[in-house]
Amino acid sequence: MNCIHKITNTCRYFHRYASSISRNIADCTIYSLSSGHGKCGVSVIRVSGPRTKHALQAVVGSSYEPKARYAYLKSLYHPETKEIIDKGLVLWFPGPASFTGEDSCEFQVHGSLAVIAATLDALGKVPGLRPASAGEFTKRAFYGGKLDLTEVEGLADLIHAETEAQRKQAMLQSVGALSRVYDNWRRRLIRCAAHLEAYIDFAEEENIEDDVVIQLNKELRRIISEIRKHLNDQRQGEMLRNGVRTAIIGAPNVGKSSFLNMMCQREVAIVTSIAGTTRDIIESTHNFGGYPVVFADTAGLRKQTQDIVELEGINRAKECLLNADLILLLTDARELCANITTSNGTCDEYQSSYLQQLDLDASMLTGKRIKLIANKTDLLSTTELQKLMQVENVLHISCKQPTAIHMETFLKHFEEMLSELCGQPSAENPRITHTRYRQQLERCIEHLNIFLDEYAPDIFPDIAISAQKLRNALKCIERITGHVSSDDILDVVFKDFCIGK
Structure with a gap:
């Protein structure tokens, strides 16, 4: 049938293109240190390509006939000087049953810088071998049909994963x-x-x-x-991969920088009693319950200021909101408690009026997840604190006196928000x-x-x-x-x- 011919011709064109690239790649054999750089107990050096077996015998001995996927303890020698380099494990992976689909081998040697350098120098003296470029082993696996591009990118994400949830998602991909x-x-x-x-x-x-x-x-x-x-x-997979961009906003002197320092457990931002201390965006990335969070401390928002630098900071804070996945809206607990008491209004009504006081355009926050946080609860009386704790949809905290009970409750709610935003990675519903x-x-x-x-x-x-x-x-x-x-x-x-x- 003509339709089958057309599809077949398209497939043949792709295979010819891929094959030509594969042939160019496979003309040479590559080698490189595959484990981390620096001193360590064991380092892994990988070789892949048509001359892998020749390289293996050049370093271990010409009489060596390796058995596939078996580990042998062997002495490694420099092919020119014949001096012993180290004693380590040698593994042989004949193609196509290897990571790249080519003949491959690994040398597991002691992780000193001298041993690594000597082993790499020895492999460089073998004719037909050259150092690998970044990602070249994985690229050969892609061209060899071992991985498709989504699996390649999943592998890259797995290498760079910093939290447990990122690891799970990357592993599934x-x-x-x-x-x-x-x-x-x-x-x-x-x-x-x-x-x-x-x-x-x-x-x-x-x-x-x-x-x-x-x-x-x-x-x-x-x-x-x-x-x-x-x-x-809801961009759950992308947020989990890149980190939940969390903007900390509020009026001047409500404790945004103190809150950032408390969450990061170190002095990230300067804290003073002077309004408008924070001018630029201060970012810090952290792991909460397995979810990556990119905190952004912003300048205090207010309608009027004569300070040109502070005004630029306010404009940058508003721009930060456009890219935020989660907005933490900090307010003074005394102001919130007084407002709700006198007006008998709801938390949502207070939040809406508070945002207007900060001169924020409602369209900037459309579709954004906003959480109201009442800070400075240490300044409330026992009666005021009890009243505040009965208000729904408000988290309360004291950055000056972060008690274990308050912090445990806050972090539990915060991790629940992150879980809702990022979801749970699953094979049945990949993101x-x-x-x-x-x-x-x-x-x-x-x-x-x-x-x-x-x-x-x-x-x-x-x-x-x-x-x-x-x-x-x-x-x-x-x-x-x-x-x-x-x-x-x-x-x-x-x-x-x-x-x-």
Whole structure:
């Protein structure tokens, strides 16, 4: 069938392109230190490529015939001087059953800087070997079909994970949780494209069922619905990967900098009794309950000030709100308690009026998660404190006297907010972790909607032109997983990998 020929030719073109790149990469054998730099108990040096076995025998001995995936304790020698370098474990991984898909080996040697340098120098003397560039081992695994691009990026995230929740999410992605979702849509779109090509070529010969177009449209609408549901995740995966950007705002002298120092357990910001001490944005990243948080201490907000520097700080604070995932709105507990007592108003009403006092445009906070925090509770009487504790949707704290009970209660609520914002990573419902994925999925929906709007069975426009929209939608999915190669995308993906990975 003509449709099968077209798809097959496309696949052959991709395979030829990928194969040519793979051949260029595989012409040489690479080596590098794969474990961390610096003094340590054991360091791992990795080799991958067609001359790996030759390099192994050059360092260990020409008579050595390694057994796959067995660890041998061997003496390592310099191939030129024949001097012993170290004694360590040697492992042999013949391709394609290796991380890169090529012949690979590992030398596990003592982690002194001298041993590492001598081992790398010895490998550099073996003909056909060269040092690996950043991310080159993983890039070879990608071109060898061992990993798709989402798994590669999951592996990069796993390397850089700093919290438990980040580790879980990255681990799920690195073993294919997202890949399976996108590959399912890709295969279904390929099938839809094949059916449409068949309908274009053979509909007049009545070899194709009459309802093929109706079924095609139904399937595309189902795919659109699934992608939209996937996109409607409140950016949970991206927040977990990059950190929850948390802006600390409020009027001057309500204790924003003191609050930041208390949460970070160190003197991050300068604290004085002078209003307007904080001028610029002060950021600090921390781990709370396994969730990464990027705190941003901002200048005190007020409507009028004659200080040009403070005014610039206020403008920067407002800009910070636009990029914030969570806003912690600090207020003086005495003011909050007095306001609620005299006006009999609700907490939400007070928060709304308080934001107006800070000269904040309501549109800046649309869709933002805001939490009101009453600070300076140490200045309240026992009666006032009891009254404040009965107010819903308010967290209370004293940065000057952070008692264990108050801190435990506050941190519990704070971690619950982070859990709601980031969600729980799961294999059944993997989250979007990169803006690149979101952009390509949105474009995919755009192309599918254009196709459905342009092409209807009762209109019969130029089907061949409309079919291109379907192929464009397929390419959007393939750009996520790397089935459609793009040097720009690959450069971005691999630039953050360390040498030896």
